[in-house]
Amino acid sequence: MKIATQIRLEEVLMWVTGISLFYVTGVEWWWYLLVFLGPDISMLGYLAGNKTGAGLYNFFHSKAVGLACVLAGMFTEHPYIGLIGVVIVAHSAFDRMMGYGLKYDKGFKYTHLGVIGKKSGE
Numbered sequence: 001m002k003i004a005t006q007i008r009l010e011e012v013l014m015w016v017t018g019i020s021l022f023y024v025t026g027v028e029w030w031w032y033l034l035v036f037l038g039p040d041i042s043m044l045g046y047l048a049g050n051k052t053g054a055g056l057y058n059f060f061h062s063k064a065v066g067l068a069c070v071l072a073g074m075f076t077e078h079p080y081i082g083l084i085g086v087v088i089v090a091h092s093a094f095d096r097m098m099g100y101g102l103k104y105d106k107g108f109k110y111t112h113l114g115v116i117g118k119k120s121g122e
Contacts, residue, residue: 011097014063018090025083035087036094046108054103061092061102 022032042060046053059065066088073082095101101111109116 014093051105054105
């Protein structure tokens with residue numbers, strides 16, 4: 001199995017796990033959709049330049065931030081903080097599954113997974 005395929009498969013499984021964890025909570029699905037799209041608001045940071053945009057995007061698409069929210073929700077007994085964390089991790093996995101990685105401050109299309117829109121080998 002190619003490494004890229006293995007990584008994509010791992011991202012798919014993280015995304016599905018996030019959806020599954022959300023499902024077992026019994027919270028209405030419109031909350032998932034609202035929170036799922038939330039991290040993408042960080043792209044507005046690009047209006048202030050590539051460095052600010054990349055920093056905001058990377059923070060709100062960080063699985064570490066999502067997992068920190070999950071832990072914070074567990075230890076403070078605030079389940080919605082934990083759910084936000086689950087959705088951040090699922091959103092980040094979905095984006096990476098689709099080829100949108102963490103950003104370099106060179107521009108939005110420059111990610112740790114490669115250049116968005118450029119086929120490998122080009």
